[in-house]
Amino acid sequence: MTDPTAPGPLAATAALMADPARARMLTAMMSGEALTAGELARIAGVVPATASGHLARLAEGGLIVVHAQGRHRYHRLASEEVAAVIETLGGLAARIAPPRPWKHGETARQSRLCWNHLAGRLGVTLHQRLTGAGWLTPVPGGWAASAEGRERLAATGVDLDEAMTAKRFACDCMDWSERRPHLAGGLGREIATAWLTRGWLRRLPGNGEGDVLARRRIAVTPEGARGLHEGLGLDAA
Template structure:
């Protein structure tokens, strides 16, 4: 994970100190969906004032967990990379498999499908990764997971447009540990671009005010064509 996350015990201790502050942890979790947000919004999410929020953001930038984009006089903060998102998801991994909340609960929606730094996570993300690996659509290469031509053809046959699918072929991905399912979903540049293609095609829809994703009825049929089903709650 770049220089910010290395095996050095001193750097690990610094990361632990950064995450141990609840306000900083809240800011990071607000950005785990891959968005970029202004300081004021992050301060409100953390429940702190503007000055305190700025101090926390400065520490997170110096610690390599955040990056900032300047647009005119405005500054927008985001996670430094998807390795940071993977770290946050892994640290949220429960000691035991979580009990599924009631159907009306927002946690259930997050468990079914959500964004993790803009790639598809949750039961749907894990199921898609499993199915594509089992069918040889994804194969491990020296630089990570690669979409194979057979996988590209399968995505096109399932209804994705050729142009965005062909754009996936040069990209590499990697397995990202899913905190609710305790298995891997597809992360990295390939995972981000695939999730974007699924959203653009309408297989998935964003939920307002949440990183949970809603699979459409048409999307569920197309996922099933790829070997991915969401039968039952287990």
């Protein structure tokens, strides 16, 4: 017989996110960056020894993957699904426990990264523009790019071939701050990386420790605003 007191997969996975230190580590990794154990220890506010234990459990549980390089060990989220769970859970938590009166407009809805793609105000505006203009057309389970869409996106530096290699070319990811979908999948990833390397977007410093969006904030640079307007007819507010 199976142990009736066994945690069950759902509870076991939830338990991995239920510790404050681990939760801080995971939210930090939502920036898409690969972070070393030492950095994560500081972020989580614990001594390296403690952090090491937490990271071992997260890796054991399959939520993160570790890449050893020299004497550093880089940690990042394991998959799109993990990011989706953290994003959804974070959104629910934020709605349940309004953290300090909540300067909703200026803090949470701000443009941000969701693991490897764009979210927040910019993410949903982009989604709306691409689909509204017919550059992305609905297909079962996601979106495909039209001829003009491919041309427009390629002109902004997006590597569409690379985007094709993902399991999903383009699909929706629910945005909890805007409550509308933004773009995920291979295309979402390539857009974010292309515009970041091109200097159209830049990462913003997180403000303080308990920041829900730590390391995830981004902003549109002046060149980015120009490029988005000219290339996609998109006005980033």
